[in-house]
Amino acid sequence: xxxxxxxxxxxxxxxxxIGEGIAGPAADDxxxxxxxxxxxxxxxxxxxxxxxxxxxxxxxxxxSLTEAGDTVFAIGLHCASSAMILAMHHLQVAxxxxxxxxxxxxxxxxxxxxxxLLLASATTEAGVGGKxxxxxxxxxxxxxxxxxxxxxxxxxxxxxxxxxxxxxRRTAESPPSDQVLVLCRPPGLVLEQMSEWDTxxxxxxxxxxxMLEAKGPADQVLSDPFADIAAQTxxxxxxxxxxxxxxxxxxxxxxxxxxxxxxxxRKQPGVAPPGALRLAEAMTLYQQMAxxxxxxxxxxxxxxxGEPVGMGDSVALNSLKVGASSLVIDIVSRSLxxxxxxxxxxxxxxxxxxxxxxxxxxxxxxxxxxxxxxNAQMLLVYKEHP
Amino acid sequence: MDDEIxxxxxxxGKLPCEVEGLDDDADLFQAGLTSHASVNVMLALEExxxxxxxxxxxxxxxxESIGAMRRALSALTTAGVPS
Numbered sequence: 397x398x399x400x401x402x403x404x405x406x407x408x409x410x411x412x413x414i415g416e417g418i419a420g421p422a423a424d425d426x427x428x429x430x431x432x433x434x435x436x437x438x439x440x441x442x443x444x445x446x447x448x449x450x451x452x453x454x455x456x457x458x459x460s461l462t463e464a465g466d467t468v469f470a471i472g473l474h475c476a477s478s479a480m481i482l483a484m485h486h487l488q489v490a491x492x493x494x495x496x497x498x499x500x501x502x503x504x505x506x507x508x509x510x511x512x513l514l515l516a517s518a519t520t521e522a523g524v525g526g527k528x529x530x531x532x533x534x535x536x537x538x539x540x541x542x543x544x545x546x547x548x549x550x551x552x553x554x555x556x557x558x559x560x561x562x563x564x565r566r567t568a569e570s571p572p573s574d575q576v577l578v579l580c581r582p583p584g585l586v587l588e589q590m591s592e593w594d595t596x597x598x599x600x601x602x603x604x605x606x607m608l609e610a611k612g613p614a615d616q617v618l619s620d621p622f623a624d625i626a627a628q629t630x631x632x633x634x635x636x637x638x639x640x641x642x643x644x645x646x647x648x649x650x651x652x653x654x655x656x657x658x659x660x661x662r663k664q665p666g667v668a669p670p671g672a673l674r675l676a677e678a679m680t681l682y683q684q685m686a687x688x689x690x691x692x693x694x695x696x697x698x699x700x701x702g703e704p705v706g707m708g709d710s711v712a713l714n715s716l717k718v719g720a721s722s723l724v725i726d727i728v729s730r731s732l733x734x735x736x737x738x739x740x741x742x743x744x745x746x747x748x749x750x751x752x753x754x755x756x757x758x759x760x761x762x763x764x765x766x767x768x769x770x771n772a773q774m775l776l777v778y779k780e781h782p
Numbered sequence: 783m784d785d786e787i788x789x790x791x792x793x794x795g796k797l798p799c800e801v802e803g804l805d806d807d808a809d810l811f812q813a814g815l816t817s818h819a820s821v822n823v824m825l826a827l828e829e830x831x832x833x834x835x836x837x838x839x840x841x842x843x844x845x846e847s848i849g850a851m852r853r854a855l856s857a858l859t860t861a862g863v864p865s
Contacts, residue, residue, distance in 0.1 A: 662829035665822035667795045 420474035422647035430599035432679035447509035472644020477600025483637035488515035516557035575622035580610035639689035653731035721758035
């Protein structure tokens with residue numbers, strides 16, 4: 397796999413073993429039954445990987461985003477649904493690590509490490525579509541206690557998560573854009589499932605809609621405005637870690653195509669199989685995609701925490717999301733063309749049906765058109781040299 | 783194993799000399815094995831011995847002589863087939 401660019405690090409090694417030994421063998425069943433990958437997430441917990449992004453002073457690994465991304469990639473090579481769950485968990489932890497500064501939230505991060513708690517996200521809301529920076533529901537205050545009721549059309553692995561971070565308006569009087577991020581956890585958390593999750597791809601993320609009701613101490617509300625959390629942490633980290641999921645998916649498809657071409661080549665040495673040139677073409681796309689994703693993670697790691705995010709950064713991150721999610725579809729489609737019927741058929745070592753279905757989720761989860769629309773607005777005024 | 787390696791070399795090595803006349807340790811690249819032909823030799827060896835050469839073995843030294851190929855193939859066939 398070195399040709400597909402795996403960076404060495406201890407956590408990534410562990411994730412790689414889990415990917416090969418557990419996530420890979422379970423992937424087809426997880427996909428077929430649209431079931432939660434219990435065995436894979438259990439293994440990630442027992443290896444302590446859910447604490448990757450918790451700071452060392454709170455007992456975590458204090459991993460860089462590059463290292464966390466490597467764990468996601470290692471799982472994504474075998475099961476994109478499991479990798480997406482790990483990516484979304486890392487994302488919630490990243491928000492807490494950077495913006496959860498009070499005692500309660502710091503203690504909770506210790507808990508995440510010690511008990512390997514799985515964190516989910518409730519950012520979308522019925523009535524606002526996919527707009528991250530708009531909420532209808534509001535935090536209600538009663539002395540030192542807060543409560544929140546939110547109708548969430550999607551909470552990925554909501555039924556399996558140990559806690560959920562939800563967006564809401566700061567108060568009942570606040571405008572839709574004045575949002576906060578609230579930690580919702582048992583015993584003050586009730587999730588009632590409102591819909592089913594039966595989708596084309598990423599079936600193992602188990603992402604139905606829920607009615608979320610949460611109560612708890614006021615310190616469960618992160619003090620930083622969600623506007624800052626979103627710009628500094630949630631948007632960059634989500635796009636970068638999703639990019640690692642898709643990169644693993646692309647690498648997995650390409651590995652099947654490569655293996656197919658090599659098998660053909662061995663039958664007739666000296667005669668390049670028809671797919672060999674197509675494989676070489678797909679490899680150049682993969683390299684573009686890998687550079688795009690790894691470069692974004694490195695830039696994030698080098699950036700001082702709390703540095704204001706400029707328009708150029710936002711344009712670049714949006715371009716990362718649109719670029720990587722388009723490339724993954726292209727690479728998987730080309731891999732399918734290379735494998736031909738062997739890739740089209742289910743149950744062969746070259747089957748690519750699951751890859752193709754998962755790949756198409758990339759452009760739809762936070763729709764690329766919405767993101768391009770944001771960039772289109774910014775590019776009306778943005779003047780720096782790209 | 784040697785006979786099979788020599789057969790592969792004869793069929794795919796495109797050597798300007800007779801394979802039978804080469805010593806176990808004769809440098810095949812000096813004997814005229816091109817890098818293009820060496821890829822075909824690798825493929826034919828993989829097919830003949832039902833192995834896959836892993837990344838660390840994909841280097842000139844692995845294919846520089848009949849003896850070197852035998853050692854590489856022995857290591858692979860005893861260790862099982864890596865994928």
